[in-house]
Amino acid sequence: AEVMVAHNPDVTGKDMPNFQKAAAMLRKITRELQEVTNAIRMMPLEGMFNKMKRLVRDLSRKFQKEIVFNIAGAETEMDKNIIQELSDPLVHILRNAIDHGIESPQERSNIGKEKAGHIILRAAYEGNEILISIEDDGHGLDREKILKKAQEKGLLTNDGDDLSDEEVFNFIFEPGFSTAAKISEVSGRGVGMDVVRKNIEKLHGTVKVRSLLGKGSVFQLRIPL
Secondary structure (H helix, E strand, C coil): CHHHHHCCCCCCCCCCHHHHHHHHHHHHHHHHHHHHHHHHHEEECHHHHHHHHHHHHHHHHHCCCCEEEEEECCCCEEEHHHHHHHHHHHHHHHHHHHHHHCCCHHHHHHCCCCCCEEEEEEEEEECCEEEEEEEECCCCCCHHHHHHHHHHCCCCCCCCCCCCHHHHHHHHHCCCCCCCCCCCCCCCCCCCHHHHHHHHHHCCCEEEEEEECCCEEEEEEEEEC
């Protein structure tokens, strides 16, 4: 508003030092008010991260998985409205990590892993963004299975050999995409990921996934401050 006043045709070009001083002061006050308002709306992620602790504990019992859950960066602050919008995407990613990412204790023992699977939820400032990552040491994403499913759904017309892993893994964000052999009430790895992407994009953020078959997966959410 103060910019519109300062550039009004009725005052542009006129020698009014007092007016220019007043306009500059108005700009300063407006900026300070905006900073104060933003500060009031900022909250640490600790409350939401504690909610995720309870979720992981409950789901580990439900699916009879042993999970060691660690968090980092709970002191990172975000706009409380954005925190609310992030809750559902995080819940879904963690559910899929526990249900379909982390193997059963017996299966982990059979392949030489610790019986307990590990999940790490991290948050940190990175430039003008907040980076939130969810990392698990489960069996990871299977590139070949994803390519086959993409072909079945008509998303891919060739063998996909020319696609990078990141491009292949992006198929899991397509509506109704899942490679799970058995669909539980929590659904297959990938089902609902289209909603995760839509929710993050609504916040002008991005979501990417890195994975190594047999080693685990990392979902990265980047949200602008």
